[in-house]
Amino acid sequence: xxxxxxxxxxxxxxxxxxxxxxxxxxxxxxxxxxxxxxxxxxxxxxxxxxxxxxxxxxxxxxxxxxxxxxxxxxxxxxxxxxxxxxxxxxxxxxxxxxxxxxxxxxxxxxxxxxxxxxxxxxxxxxxxxxxxxxxxxxxxxxxxxxxxxxxxxxxxxxxxxxxxxxxxxxxxxxxxxxxxxxxxxxxxxxxxxxxxxxxxxxxxxxxxxxxxxxxxxxxxxxxxxxxxxxxxxxxxxxxxxxxxxxxxxxxxxxxxxxxxxxxxxxxxxxxxxxxxxxxxxxxxxxxxxxxxxxxxxxxxxxxxxxxxxxxxxxxxxxxxxxxxxxxxxxxxxxxxxxxxxxxxxxxxxxxxxxxxxxxxxxxxxxxxxxxxxxxxxxxxxxxxxxxxxxxxxxxxxxxxxxxxxxxxxxxxxxxxxxxxxxxxxxxxxxxxxxxxxxx
Numbered sequence: 001x002x003x004x005x006x007x008x009x010x011x012x013x014x015x016x017x018x019x020x021x022x023x024x025x026x027x028x029x030x031x032x033x034x035x036x037x038x039x040x041x042x043x044x045x046x047x048x049x050x051x052x053x054x055x056x057x058x059x060x061x062x063x064x065x066x067x068x069x070x071x072x073x074x075x076x077x078x079x080x081x082x083x084x085x086x087x088x089x090x091x092x093x094x095x096x097x098x099x100x101x102x103x104x105x106x107x108x109x110x111x112x113x114x115x116x117x118x119x120x121x122x123x124x125x126x127x128x129x130x131x132x133x134x135x136x137x138x139x140x141x142x143x144x145x146x147x148x149x150x151x152x153x154x155x156x157x158x159x160x161x162x163x164x165x166x167x168x169x170x171x172x173x174x175x176x177x178x179x180x181x182x183x184x185x186x187x188x189x190x191x192x193x194x195x196x197x198x199x200x201x202x203x204x205x206x207x208x209x210x211x212x213x214x215x216x217x218x219x220x221x222x223x224x225x226x227x228x229x230x231x232x233x234x235x236x237x238x239x240x241x242x243x244x245x246x247x248x249x250x251x252x253x254x255x256x257x258x259x260x261x262x263x264x265x266x267x268x269x270x271x272x273x274x275x276x277x278x279x280x281x282x283x284x285x286x287x288x289x290x291x292x293x294x295x296x297x298x299x300x301x302x303x304x305x306x307x308x309x310x311x312x313x314x315x316x317x318x319x320x321x322x323x324x325x326x327x328x329x330x331x332x333x334x335x336x337x338x339x340x341x342x343x344x345x346x347x348x349x350x351x352x353x354x355x356x357x358x359x360x361x362x363x364x365x366x367x368x369x370x371x372x373x374x375x376x377x378x379x380x381x382x383x384x385x386x387x388x389x390x391x392x393x394x395x396x397x398x399x400x401x402x403x404x405x406x407x408x409x410x411x412x413x414x415x416x417x418x419x420x421x422x423x424x425x426x427x428x429x430x431x432x433x434x435x436x437x438x439x
Contacts, residue, residue: 001051001085009084010044018193019045026050031167031188033142037201038172038318040193043079043294046138046168053136053166054111056086061129063136065114066157068144070095070265071272072292076114076140087111092119095265102128104404117145117153124160135165139182141291142169143311146179155181172318173311200314200345203321204301206329207350214334217248220304223330224254224282225356230299231275234284235316237305245304246284253359255280261288269403270368270438277399277410279366279438290315296322301329310342364398365416369407370434377402377429382409385428390419408438 003023007015015023018036025032026049036042054062067073070093077091088108092101092115105113105128113120113129123129137158139145145154158164158181167184172194178184200206211219224232236242239260246258257271257280275283276295283289284304290312298320307313320327330350331339339347371377379400386392386409398410411419416437423435 001054001056001083001087003048003052006048006051006083006085010082012044015044015048016041018042018191019048022046022191023049025189025191026166026168027052029187029189030165031184032169033178033184033188033190034168034170034193035174035191036170036172036193038291038315039322042140042170042172043076046140046170047076047080047083050112050136050138050168051080051083051085051087054087056088056111058111058133059109060133061110061113061131062133063112063138064120064134064157064161065112065138065140066117066120066145066154067114067140067292068116068150069093069288069292070116071268072140073114073116075292075294080112080114089114091115092123094119095268098122098126098128102126105129117150117157121153121156121160124157131161132163134161135163137161137164137166138168138170140170141172142178143171143173143175144291146175146182151179155179158182173314200317200329201321203324203326204317204329205326205348206317206331206343206345207348208331208333208339209350209352211332211334214336216304216332216334217245219352220245220302220332221249221252221254222352222356223302223332224249225359226353227300228357229281229360229362231278231281231297232283232300232302233289233298233316233319234282234302234304235290235307236284236286237308239286241305242284242286249282249284254282255359255362257283259283259285259289261286266406269406270366270408273399273401273408273410274366274438277366277408278362278364279410279413281362287312287316290319293319294322295319296325298322299327301327303329303331306331306333306337306340313340313343361413363413364410365413366408366410366438368434368436368438369409369428370405371428371431372403372405372407374404375431377407377431381429382407385423385426386411386419389426389428390423392419 022045073091089112090110396412
């Protein structure tokens with residue numbers, strides 16, 4: 001694979017310093033530990049040199065990438081597909097039938113398998129793919145993957161990959177102790193780009209917001225009204241809290257996506273697309289959204305429930321100010337709450353304005369389409385259908401995501417009623433399917 005050609009396909013002119021150093025180090029060393037802030041481009045930093053080592057003429061799995069969440073598995077797979085160069089990959093994760101994934105593995109004959117620990121163990125135990133040629137292993141977000149709840153599964157994955165010669169571990173925060181079974185050795189190169197004196201980048205402004213009462217929902221609503229159309233992720237501590245905060249905000253007229261690990265996979269995908277495409281500008285989530293989501297345009301992080309530790313604080317804030325952008329982070333404090341002692345950076349005071357406007361609908365609306373890649377549906381097919389049959393102009397069609405058996409598209413909200421009338425009962429690429437708003 002030609003790295004320069006891959007960058008051209010990705011639309012990237014130049015890699016940053018961290019990425020250049022990581023690629024150079026991977027070419028020279030057996031094992032790498034990379035610590036770098038969220039949003040700095042770690043995914044490309046390891047996928048590009050990994051792709052260079054893949055023999056595309058082979059039909060064998062040569063590398064396994066372990067990630068802690070379904071969303072990160074899918075995003076990593078998408079980036080590898082964009083890199084191209086003939087590299088085939090498959091993402092495996094819970095929330096969908098393992099048998100369907102097995103069929104995909106047999107059909108695609110991937111060079112790289114990306115998966116969550118439990119699902120990888122499942123496929124390896126059933127010998128759904130051969131480990132005989134797997135000599136490269138990546139553990140992304142390794143501090144999360146190596147938490148006690150995942151250690152047994154990670155060990156099982158490593159035990160099933162006895163021929164691994166090269167390992168790469170990556171995270172935004174370091175792990176106090178790497179278990180012996182991971183077997184990093186004296187040939188390991190550690191690249192640490194985190195600034196120990198800087199908890200969050202100086203591109204993020206941190207504020208404290210005080211609620212006069214213990215129930216902070218009213219204060220939260222006032223904040224969001226003050227933010228207008230800016231995009232915000234609200235972090236809470238519990239799944240039940242996601243539901244409670246979401247329902248309150250919807251009653252106030254806000255456009256909101258909810259996101260947590262207890263949701264079905266298709267609902268999680270819909271929620272993420274609505275937020276990422278601008279069909280809603282607010283997402284309420286547990287710390288599940290603190291890692292692995294690459295949504296470049298997030299203006300504000302709101303800690304409705306305070307982070308439990310420094311790592312949680314760092315990863316939550318990493319959802320804003322991606323790459324060289326700026327962002328804001330807000331600690332919402334009740335009468336008996338205080339700024340956690342582990343937060344050492346400067347915290348300003350944020351005063352709510354005396355007058356705010358009511359919530360306004362976002363520019364975009366999102367649609368679900370019940371066909372996808374497996375039915376040979378492409379982004380071009382969807383865009384063409386929306387313009388030719390739906391009567392939309394090119395700039396009235398926004399983001400399009402195509403999954404295996406479904407797709408999502410954002411369209412201009414002001415045209416949605418006319419669009420739904422025009423496409424009712426119409427076939428897309430000759431196929432009859434469901435097309436509906438992603439509520």
